[in-house]
Amino acid sequence: MTTDMNADSYVTEDGRTIGPVVMDLKNITLRFGGVVAIKDISFDIREGEIRAIIGPNGAGKSSMLNVISGFYKPQEGEVYFRGSKRPQMKPYQVAQQGLARTFQNIALFDGMTVLDNIMTGRLNKMKANIFQQAIWKGKAEREEIENREACEKVIDFLEIQHIRKTPVGRLPYGLKKRVELARALAAEPSLLLLDEPMAGMNVEEKEDMSRFILDMNDEFGTTIALIEHDMGVVMDLSDRVVVMDYGKKIGDGTPDEVRNNQDVIDAYLGVSHD
Amino acid sequence: MFYREAGDFKTSYKDDNQTFPIRLDRMGYYIVMFVAFCVVPFFVNDYWVNSVFAPFLIYAIAALGLNILTGYAGQVSLGTGGFMAVGAYAVYKLMVAFPDVSIVIHVLLAGGITAVVGVLFGLPSLRIKGFYLAVATLAAQFFLVWVFNKVPWFYNYSASGQINAPERSVFGVIVTGPNTEAWAKYMICLVFVVVLAWVARNLTRGMMGRKWMGIRDMDIAAEIIGVNPLMAKLTAFAVSSFFVGVAGALFFAVYLGAAEAGESFGIAKSFLILFMIIIGGLGSIFGSFAGAAFMVLLPVLLKNVLVGGLGWPTDLAAHLEFMVVGGLIVIFLILEPHGLAQLWRLTKEKLRLWPFPH
Structure with a gap:
């Protein structure tokens, strides 16, 4: 293989273009009181790639995702987004910058229909003020229809047309996961974070979800960072993998490199003490 | 013609977004509107307006307002009575100070003033949630009533401490004061109800409503997908207080x-309106009306049946009324915690399959 992965952009074996770095995390340290959840971790996410974060339970993967999405504020280290240092900001401001995410335990709005849930994903695209919305004329109505069209594309893409008007609370687990993905995707994020998108799914649902992730990346060029426990899925899907253990980074590279990394093998299989 | 969507094809998202997607619903809505505007005004008398229509319509507005805050945005409020008092005293001061300006503008301005007060008392909602917020709004209730009793400026130093509505008219028709005709009272309430219900519906079906419901259903997730929680909560307080x-x-x-x-806008009023939206259905426009109708009509009905029909003494009937209303509320909460709106929804779902339920 001759691709130079340090170049500004390169083309993968399957013909996708991986662009420059979108998000660069430098020396992130996160503590909760005396507990060090993340210890001095640096890695980057490049445009158009599927980046996986793996590690045993409690390794700090979800904390890492929460740092990226602005929910946790790291004590040390910097987050660079599109080349500029990201100041301290609230999670909703991070979302306005073009980050979207899904959650490990589904965080949908149970009282709303699937369509309304997906429409919330587009709230940063809708600018009508409260008075325009109150009379439902002009900008408010126009935006509602334009964004509905965008949402319908996502609905088509994720094959959830039949449940469009169903309240989310009534849906089974697998579909809820898909609706949550739809909500994140509707935001047309420049970086999509998926926290265990396949947790608790059967093989068929996992295959569907993998297909959606690959298609999303392929068709819309969405940059994806995901956490997943299913090694088979991770190794198949991702371009590069970060491995964490006890809050430290123990490996970073292509799936093949990571698979052969002795530290990673030790972390997953244990070290013999003879 | 059956009650269902089948055959009523929607070819645009605009059609699909409409409030009543089913043809029979739409017809029902037009019929209700026609009766309310073109039939009822010619037949109402003082008794009907004062004991049924005026309280029903006005409480419906208050219930809509509280439903926006509690039902849609998930912020419990026990300050409704206090905020109604703000509206009442604001409109009184405006009516007295600017007698030449239309009462309609005064009422809207009073709503605006209440919205500002509501936002002030809504500020703590960013930090406190649930029961604690309820207690904070309870403080608003007592504080506001206390202020209106203690500061004579609010009641223009009248000896009785009461405020009295001067006579004002709209398009030459007297709508306030003792000389108001029954139909005029009814019409001004009706116009406000219809317009505000339409506004409430528009706000709750649009992005504003989605933000509110997002905060209600899962505030952390809402914040992470881009809802500014402070803005969402404060707009909910503002709109709700306006209503x-x-x-x-x-x-x-x-x-x-x-x-x-203290008498007209006490804590009892806050609870009455809270009961209305709980019985009617949280997070539902229809529920606000259903709850207001239930709480206004039931006592009237009971009184007519017990005193008028059975000839019971009034005090006995009054006490029985408390027991029956209280009992019904408890039964309701156990059997259908989502209120009359949910019953209506279930009925509609059954109707859509009728007469072939399989």
Whole structure:
């Protein structure tokens, strides 16, 4: 293989273009009181790639995702987004910058229909003020229809047309996961974070979800960072993998490199003490 | 013609977004509107307006307001009575100070003033949630009533401490004061209800409503997908208080004519309106109307049946009324915690399959 992965952009074996770095995390340290959840971790996410974060339970993967999405504020280290240092900001401001995410335990709005849930994903695209919305004329109505069209594309893409008007609370687990993905995707994020998108799914649902992730990346060029426990899925899907253990980074590279990394093998299989 | 969507094809998202997607619903809505505007005004008398229509319509506005805050945005409030008092005293001061300006503008301004007060008392909602917020709004209730009783400026130093609505008219028709005709009272309330219900519906089906419901259902997730929680909560408080303020203004100016803060806008009023939205259905426009109708009509009905029909003494009937209403509330909460709106929804779902349920 001759691709130079340090170049500004390169083309993968399957013909996708991986662009420059979108998000660069430098020396992130996160503590909760005396507990060090993340210890001095640096890695980057490049445009158009599927980046996986793996590690045993409690390794700090979800904390890492929460740092990226602005929910946790790291004590040390910097987050660079599109080349500029990201100041301290609230999670909703991070979302306005073009980050979207899904959650490990589904965080949908149970009282709303699937369509309304997906429409919330587009709230940063809708600018009508409260008075325009109150009379439902002009900008408010126009935006509602334009964004509905965008949402319908996502609905088509994720094959959830039949449940469009169903309240989310009534849906089974697998579909809820898909609706949550739809909500994140509707935001047309420049970086999509998926926290265990396949947790608790059967093989068929996992295959569907993998297909959606690959298609999303392929068709819309969405940059994806995901956490997943299913090694088979991770190794198949991702371009590069970060491995964490006890809050430290123990490996970073292509799936093949990571698979052969002795530290990673030790972390997953244990070290013999003879 | 059956009650269902089948055959009623929607070819645009605009059609699909409409409030009543089913043809029979739409017809029902037009019929209700026609009867309300073109039939009822010619037949109402003082008794019907004062004991049924005016309180029902005004409480419906207040219930809509509280439903926006509690049902849609998930912020419990026990300050409704206090905010109604703000609306009432605001409209009183405006009516007295600017007698030449239309009462409609006064009522809307009173709503605006209440919205500002509501936002002030809504500020703590960013930090405190659930029961604690309820207690904070309870403080608003007592504080506001206390202020209106203690500061004579609010009731223009009248000896009785009461405020009395001066006579004002709209398009030459007297709508406040003792000389108001029954139909005029009814019409001004009806117009406000219809317009505000339409506004409430528009706000709740659009992005504003989605933000509110997002905060209600899962505030952390809402924040992470881009809802500014402070703005969402404060707009909910503002819009809700606006509605409640308009209701308070109408309650005083059109319905009561004379009011005293502690008596007319006490804690009992806050609970009454809270019961309305719980019985009617949280997070539902229809539920606000259903709950207001239930809480206004049931006592009237009971009184007519017990006193008028069975000839019971009034005090006995009054006490029995408390017991029956209380009992019904408890039964309701156990059997259908989502209120009348949910019953209506279930009925509609059954109707859609009727007469072939399989």
